[in-house]
Amino acid sequence: xxxxxxxxxxxxxxxxxxxxxxxxxxxxxxxxxxxxxxxxxxxxxxxxxxxxxxxxxxxxxxxxxxxxxxxxxxxxxxxxxxxxxxxxxxxxxxxxxxxxxxxxxxxxxxxxxxxxxxxxxxxxxxxxxxxxxxxxxxxxxxxxxxxxxxxxxxxxxxxxxxxxxxxxxxxxxxxxxxxxxxxxxxxxxxxxxxxxxxxxxxxxxxxxxxxxxxxxxxxxxxxxxxxxxxxxxxxxxxxxxxxxxxxxxxxxxxxxxxxxxxxxxxxxxxxxxxxxxxxxxxxxxxxxxxxxxxxxxxxxxxxxxx
Amino acid sequence: xxxxxxxxxxxxxxxxxxxxxxxxxxxxxxxxxxxxxxxxxxxxxxxxxxxxxxxxxxxxxxxxxxxxxxxxxxxxxxxxxxxxxxxxxxxxxxxxxxxxxxxxxxxxxxxxxxxxxxxxxxxxxxxxxxxxxxxxxxxxxxxxxxxxxxxxxxxxxxxxxxxxxxxxxxxxxxxxxxxxxxxxxxxxxxxxxxxxxxxxxxxxxxxxxxxxxxxxxxxxxxxxxxxxxxxxxxxxxxxxxxxxxxxxxxxxxxxxxxxxxxxxxxxxxxxxxxxxxxxxxxxxxxxxxxxxxxxxxxxxxxxxxxxxxxxxxxxxxxxxxx
Amino acid sequence: xxxxxxxxxxxxxxxxxxxxxxxxxxxxxxxxxxxxxxxxxxxxxxxxxxxxxxxxxxxxxxxxxxxxxxxxxxxxxxxxxxxxxxxxxxxxxxxxxxxxxxxxxxxxxxxxxxxxxxxxxxxxxxxxxxxxxxxxxxxxxxxxxxxxxxxxxxxxxxxxxxxxxxxxxxxxxxxxxxxxxxxxxxxxxxxxxxxxxxxxxxxxxxxxxxxxxxxxxxxxxxxxxxxxxxxxxxxxxxxxxxxxxxxxxxxxxxxxxxxxxxxxxxxxxxxxxxxxxxxxxxxxxxxxxxxxxxxxxxxxxxxxxxxxxxxxxx
Numbered sequence: 001x002x003x004x005x006x007x008x009x010x011x012x013x014x015x016x017x018x019x020x021x022x023x024x025x026x027x028x029x030x031x032x033x034x035x036x037x038x039x040x041x042x043x044x045x046x047x048x049x050x051x052x053x054x055x056x057x058x059x060x061x062x063x064x065x066x067x068x069x070x071x072x073x074x075x076x077x078x079x080x081x082x083x084x085x086x087x088x089x090x091x092x093x094x095x096x097x098x099x100x101x102x103x104x105x106x107x108x109x110x111x112x113x114x115x116x117x118x119x120x121x122x123x124x125x126x127x128x129x130x131x132x133x134x135x136x137x138x139x140x141x142x143x144x145x146x147x148x149x150x151x152x153x154x155x156x157x158x159x160x161x162x163x164x165x166x167x168x169x170x171x172x173x174x175x176x177x178x179x180x181x182x183x184x185x186x187x188x189x190x191x192x193x194x195x196x197x198x199x200x201x202x203x204x205x206x207x208x209x210x211x212x213x214x215x216x217x218x219x220x221x222x223x224x225x226x227x228x229x230x231x232x233x234x235x236x237x238x239x240x241x242x243x244x245x246x247x248x249x250x251x252x253x254x255x256x257x258x259x260x261x262x263x264x265x266x267x268x269x270x271x272x273x274x275x276x277x278x279x280x281x282x283x284x285x286x287x288x289x290x291x292x293x294x295x296x297x298x299x300x301x302x303x304x305x306x
Numbered sequence: 307x308x309x310x311x312x313x314x315x316x317x318x319x320x321x322x323x324x325x326x327x328x329x330x331x332x333x334x335x336x337x338x339x340x341x342x343x344x345x346x347x348x349x350x351x352x353x354x355x356x357x358x359x360x361x362x363x364x365x366x367x368x369x370x371x372x373x374x375x376x377x378x379x380x381x382x383x384x385x386x387x388x389x390x391x392x393x394x395x396x397x398x399x400x401x402x403x404x405x406x407x408x409x410x411x412x413x414x415x416x417x418x419x420x421x422x423x424x425x426x427x428x429x430x431x432x433x434x435x436x437x438x439x440x441x442x443x444x445x446x447x448x449x450x451x452x453x454x455x456x457x458x459x460x461x462x463x464x465x466x467x468x469x470x471x472x473x474x475x476x477x478x479x480x481x482x483x484x485x486x487x488x489x490x491x492x493x494x495x496x497x498x499x500x501x502x503x504x505x506x507x508x509x510x511x512x513x514x515x516x517x518x519x520x521x522x523x524x525x526x527x528x529x530x531x532x533x534x535x536x537x538x539x540x541x542x543x544x545x546x547x548x549x550x551x552x553x554x555x556x557x558x559x560x561x562x563x564x565x566x567x568x569x570x571x572x573x574x575x576x577x578x579x580x581x582x583x584x585x586x587x588x589x590x591x592x593x594x595x596x597x598x599x600x601x602x603x604x605x606x607x608x609x610x611x612x613x614x615x616x617x618x619x620x621x622x623x624x625x626x627x628x
Numbered sequence: 629x630x631x632x633x634x635x636x637x638x639x640x641x642x643x644x645x646x647x648x649x650x651x652x653x654x655x656x657x658x659x660x661x662x663x664x665x666x667x668x669x670x671x672x673x674x675x676x677x678x679x680x681x682x683x684x685x686x687x688x689x690x691x692x693x694x695x696x697x698x699x700x701x702x703x704x705x706x707x708x709x710x711x712x713x714x715x716x717x718x719x720x721x722x723x724x725x726x727x728x729x730x731x732x733x734x735x736x737x738x739x740x741x742x743x744x745x746x747x748x749x750x751x752x753x754x755x756x757x758x759x760x761x762x763x764x765x766x767x768x769x770x771x772x773x774x775x776x777x778x779x780x781x782x783x784x785x786x787x788x789x790x791x792x793x794x795x796x797x798x799x800x801x802x803x804x805x806x807x808x809x810x811x812x813x814x815x816x817x818x819x820x821x822x823x824x825x826x827x828x829x830x831x832x833x834x835x836x837x838x839x840x841x842x843x844x845x846x847x848x849x850x851x852x853x854x855x856x857x858x859x860x861x862x863x864x865x866x867x868x869x870x871x872x873x874x875x876x877x878x879x880x881x882x883x884x885x886x887x888x889x890x891x892x893x894x895x896x897x898x899x900x901x902x903x904x905x906x907x908x909x910x911x912x913x914x915x916x917x918x919x920x921x922x923x924x925x926x927x928x929x930x931x932x933x934x935x936x937x938x939x940x941x942x
Contacts, residue, residue, distance in 0.1 A: 007507050014509030015424045021416025022434050025479055029437040032444070032452045032476075039455065059827050063807050072827070099350035107347060116351065118611055119358055125533035125607030127577040128540065130365060130600045133584065136842060144847070155801050155847055157832060168357060175354075199340035222443065229445020231540045232581060236839060240806075243830035251832040256447055260540070261835035263451065264688070264716020265808035267725070267741040268459075272808060273718065280448050287443040291436065385692040385699075386921045459728070464683065465713050548688070548714040549695065552702070563681065563709045572713050582714070585836030586688040588857050588921060592838070 033284065040281025043274040049073060054278065060242035060258070062272045073275045075282065077242045081252040082286075084159045084245060085234065086227045089166035093174055094220060096167075098209075101178035106204055117179065123172040132236035135165035140237055147249060157239030160248040165237055166227045174223035181215030182208055214301025218294050225290045229283060231256035255279045362604065369601025371594065378598055382552060383579070388591045392599055394550040397566060398467070398573035399536060399606075402546065405471040405569065406478060406535055411528060413475070414482035421483070422490040423508050423516075442480030449476050450541030458545060465572040470546025474535050481534070485527030489520035522621040529614035533607045539577035547572030548582045576603045679707030680900030686713075686720015686733030687810065689837065689855065690889045693757070693921050694733060697913050701904055708900045717741065717810050724751050724892045730901040732892040735759070735810025737935035752895050755888040756908045758924040759855045761811060762873035762885060763866045764841070766850045771795040773867040776884075779819050782851060785829030790849065802831035803843050803852035809835060814887040815853050817937045853885070857922025875924045881931040881939055888933070889923065 044051045049070055057074015059066075066072040100120075104112025144156030185208050193203040209216070239251025240261060259279050266273040372378045381391020417438070425431040453473035463469045493516050501511040517524075549572050554564040563571040574582065580599050583592055684694055691714050698710035715723075717734040718741055724732025725747040732751070734741070742748060763779060765771075771794050781787035782800055791797045805812035834840045837858045844850045845862035856873060859865050865873055868883070877883035891908065893901055907913060914925040931939050 007510075011507045011509050014507075014512070015420070018416040018420035018424060021413045022420050022438075024413060025417055025441070025483075026434045026437045028476065029441050031456065032449070033440075035455055036448060036452055061807065061827065064824055064827075096350055096354060099347050100354050103347040103351045107344060116355075118615060119355065121530060121533070121611055122362065122604075122607060123358060125537045125604075125610070126361065126365070127537035127580060127600070127603060129577060129581045129584065130603075133580075133596070133600075134361065134364065136839075137846070141846060153799055155832075155850075157843075157847075168361075171354070171357075199336045201340040201343035202336060204343070225443040225445075229443075229447065231445065231447040235835075239832040240834060241830045241832045253833075256445060259447060259451075261806040261833065262808055263544075264714070264719055265806060265810075265835075266716075266718040267743075268718075268722040270741070270743050277451075280451055283445050284448050287445065287448075288440060291440050291443050294439070295436070385696040462728070464728075465685070465715070543714075549691070549712050551709075551711050552699065563711045572711055582688075584838045584842075586691065586714075587838055588692055 036277065036280055036284055039274065039277035040284075041278075043073075043271070043278040047271045047274055049271075049275070054275075055079070058244055060253075062262075062275055071271050071275065073278075075255070075279060077244050078253050078255045078258050078279065079282070080244055081159065081238065082228055082254040082256070082283075084248075084252070085162045085166055085238070085254060086224050088159060088163035088248075089170060089227045090174075090220060090224050092163060092167035093171050093223060097171055097174035097219075097223075098178050098216065100175050101182050102204055102208075104179050105182040106200060106208065112179070117176065120172045120175050123168070128169065128230060128233040131165055131169055132233035135161060135233060135237040139164050143249070152249070154249040155239065155251065156249075157237060157251045158247075158249045159238065159245055159252050162234050162238040162252075162254075163248075165233055166230060169230060169233065170223040170226045173226055174219050177219030177222060178216055181212040181219055184215060185212050214297050217297045221290050221294050221297070225287050228286055228290070229256060231260045235260055255283050259283070365597075365600050365604050369597040369599070369604075372598025373601045373605065375598070378595075379602070383550065383595075384589055386588050388589060390589055390591075390595055392576065392579060392595070392602065394553050395574055395576050395579045395599070396602065397553065398546075398550060399575040399577075399603075401566070402467055402470055402474065402542075402573060402575055403532055403535055405467060406474040407528065407532065409471055410475040410478040410482060414479050414486055415524075417479070418483045418486035418490060419512055422487045423512055438480050438483055441476060442484075444476075446477065446538060446540040447544075449473055450544040453541060454544035463570060465545065465547025465549075466570045467546055467573045468569040470542050470573065470575075471569070473541045473545040474538060477538065477541070478531050478535055481531045482527065485531070486520070486524050489523035489527065490516050492523065493519045519625065522618045522625060525621055526614045526618035529610055529617060533610040536575075536607060536610070537577050537603060539575075539581050542575055542578050543581065546575065546578070548574050548578055550574040550579075576606075677707045678705045678900050678903055680709075680898060682708065682710045682731060682901050682904055683729040684710065684712045684720075684731035684733055684891070685715050685723050685729045686731075687717045687735045687889065688714040689735055689759070689810070690733045690756075690891075693889075693917060693923060694891070694908075696917050696921070697908055698904070700912070700917075701907050705900075705903070708904070710904060718808070721751075721892065724894065727894060730893065730897065731905075734890045734892060735887060736813055737888075737890065738892060739935040740813065750895055751892045752897070754891045754893060754905050754908070755926055756891050756905075757889050757914070757918045757926055758878060758886055758929060759857070759889055760873060760875065760878040760883060760886045760924060761814060761853055761855045762859075762868065762883070763851060763853045764844050764859070764863050765866060766844055766846075766848055767862075767864050768798070768848050769795055769851070769864060771866070772864070773870055775869050776819060779868065780821070780823070783816075783819060783831075784823065784825045785831070798849045801847050801850040803840055803847075803850055804831045804833045805840070805853070806833050806835040810887065811837070811853065811855065815885055818885040855922065859922070875919075875928075878924055879928050879930050884939075886924075886933075888926070 043049050054073055054075055056076055058076050059072045059074045060077055061072045064072055104116050139161045140156035143161050144154060147154040189207050189211060190203055193207045234254055235257040238253060238257055240253045240257050241251035242253050242258065245252035259276055262276050266276065378391045379396060380393040382393055384390030450473060453469055457463050457469035457472055458465055497515055497519060498511060501515040551563045551571055553566045555566055557565040559565050560568050562568060576599050580596055583596055589595060691712055695712045698712050702708060702710055717736055720732035720734045721738045721741045723729045725742060738748060738751060763774065769790055774793060778787060778793045782802060787793060788800055789797065790800055834843060837854045840852045840854055841858050841863060844852050871877050871883050873883060878886045891905060893905060914927055918925050931941050933939050
């Protein structure tokens with residue numbers, strides 16, 4: 001008995017310390033959300049800008065006043081821009097990522113584990129500035145040249161170039177999560193399928209991909225959050241024109257690109273600064289939505305698998 | 307996990323083709339389909355490797371001239387003349403990384419152990435889990451701006467290494483928690499059960515049995531996360547600042563900005579340096595410095611990757627030989 | 629086995645403990661040390677060694693000059709520690725108005741950034757140098773000279789092809805600076821002269837001079853504007869109304885696109901800060917560093933500009 005008391009105490013201390021760690025992290029996140037929200041909301045609460053106008057206005061020109069004497073801060077062009085690059089880059093990256101994941105998990109596991117995965121991890125570590133510079137000197141120039149050959153007079157800056165750069169940037173995330181997703185499919189499923197005489201491709205298509213679908217969707221959404229929040233590289237290739245993009249090849253802007261450009265220039269506490277925080281709040285709200293979607297997918301997947 | 311069985315060529319059940327449709331044609335078709343799929347998949351992987359190789363070669367080749375230039379690696383940056391180095395930035399990057407790991411590893415370890423071993427299945431746990439996930443999905447610029455608001459201005463730390471380290475910790479924690487939690491949960495059930503059956507408490511089981519077994523995976527995860535931290539710029543611009551004060555390695559006065567170890571001095575890292583000189587730099591050899599810095603960064607990340615695998619393998623060998 | 633387990637356990641424990649302790653120390657340390665406020669002021673007697681800590685925050689354009697000057701200053705005054713940081717002009721003005729730093733660097737007058745007039749009384753303007761800016765175009769543009777009127781037409785979206793201003797038949801790609809940037813404010817004050825670009829004219833925007841020059845040099849038909857210090861061979865700098873973008877033309881205001889670089893201090897700066905500002909204004913900096921970096925010394929200016937853009941002859 002005497003021996004059990006300190007044991008219980010050790011147990012309590014262990015639980016307490018580890019619990020405190022997680023509480024600390026949770027507290028930090030809550031502080032973050034609260035502080036960003038507080039600043040972002042003051043645009044509407046203190047400066048009196050209409051939230052609806054902010055979300056649906058198509059003109060972004062904070063240093064010019066509109067008809068009501070308020071700064072013109074319609075964020076719709078950036079919202080449209082952010083979603084366009086996110087969706088397009090995901091569409092580009094997805095088949096490549098899932099294709100490589102299938103190859104790595106189903107076709108050549110040894111090569112995948114030893115060579116492919118370590119290499120793809122490298123892409124994660126390359127700073128976004130470097131991607132931006134490559135995008136500016138290579139992708140934008142190519143887009144312009146190809147456009148020129150097709151008789152289109154374009155600058156090369158815009159959603160298309162940004163999506164290509166972003167697709168490369170989110171490729172490692174989506175690929176390694178897809179690899180995890182496929183690898184997590186129990187081997188019995190595959191063996192069952194092979195036992196029925198199915199080919200590898202039939203097994204992959206009908207069994208593996210289907211049962212890994214929820215995890216694959218999580219991988220996609222996580223890739224999208226990354227694309228949505230990327231700032232420095234996008235800023236260099238999208239052209240930063242605060243207009244609703246009329247095509248993939250006209251300069252556009254994203255929430256992050258306007259945010260990075262403007263934040264240093266405006267003094268704290270001014271309307272111009274506050275609206276930038278509102279953009280940050282919008283960004284944050286979107287990542288919360290993405291997490292919500294992942295949760296819904298996860299719950300649905302769990303229900304399906306009983 | 308053994309995936310080898312997936313390689314076995316499926317035996318087409320052609321013998322029993324005495325049914326309504328032409329089994330042989332069907333088999334031919336699905337086999338052709340299978341081959342086509344394999345070819346397409348191989349092409350995709352080849353394409354990815356090609357992109358990867360192109361980027362790595364591009365970065366390394368354009369910075370190759372500076373990569374082995376000791377004067378560049380240790381020299382101090384120039385404001386408007388040629389021949390600037392990246393000595394302080396290189397040191398800052400590593401110091402910031404070490405600080406970040408010192409803060410984030412214990413926290414992540416604690417949080418992961420809690421989630422893997424203690425977490426009661428209730429609302430609070432679910433909320434904590436969701437919050438950590440949220441952290442992992444936040445754009446780095448939002449984390450950077452929060453760091454600026456909270457650590458730099460509100461807490462009055464100024465643009466400083468510590469503010470940068472805490473901001474980077476916020477990126478690192480969700481990744482590490484996931485890695486560690488997974489590593490702990492991958493420990494075979496039998497080991498855990500045996501320890502608990504011997505009368506060890508959960509805490510003792512975790513420390514004596516689970517952690518040692520999970521250690522190779524944990525260490526690999528930590529070193530890999532280091533690579534990501536190393537290349538981060540957006541969050542650091544607003545927290546650790548974009549200036550590198552002259553460092554004096556004989557200075558141990560922890561309150562002096564020239565003391566390399568002072569955590570309250572601003573510190574520009576390699577990734578931020580690339581961003582800064584490309585934004586406002588006026589040095590004539592800007593491109594060479596920028597390319598050289600990028601190459602150095604890439605080599606560091608390459609080294610982290612190799613190191614992660616090496617250390618993981620070594621630890622694993624030690625574990626299994628016991 | 630047992631021994632090994634224990635040693636590993638204690639290793640993990642010790643490492644984690646040390647890390648925690650370290651992190652704890654750092655967090656506690658911050659409370660006392662702050663962000664480098666002015667240290668113990670030197671005694672007033674002449675010749676006494678200066679000491680103190682000076683933090684300058686703000687304009688990224690001014691940062692290289694300020695850092696280079698700080699380096700030289702610290703070499704002469706070992707007791708003074710100067711840290712120069714970026715963050716942007718807005719940050720510089722915010723932080724000096726709050727008294728959080730000793731120097732706030734800005735490309736623009738604080739009047740244009742601060743909404744609260746009472747904040748202006750708390751700070752003192754030091755104009756350390758003049759920066760001239762001018763239009764730059766891609767090398768494939770054939771014209772070398774442009775009238776102010778045409779420039780205004782281009783940057784308000786009325787002129788969209790180079791042939792309208794005497795060049796080749798090529799679309800004009802306007803690359804503007806970020807709304808709120810000092811360079812843009814200066815350029816618009818001089819070129820647009822009060823007129824505002826129409827709402828539907830939405831050119832590309834870029835914040836940093838480096839990216840702008842890279843874009844202009846790689847994009848056919850592009851036009852933008854940067855400070856003289858960023859001029860190089862990869863693009864073409866235009867004359868305006870026949871006037872060369874040269875320092876001597878800025879000095880007598882025949883080149884009208886220019887602004888001051890400001891280093892704001894609090895109204896009563898401490899000794900080390902004042903000494904550094906004095907050093908910035910001294911010949912040592914003005915006639916070497918300032919010119920070497922493509923800026924124009926204030927001392928040579930024959931005119932003066934106020935916050936509203938009114939120019940008076942000195």
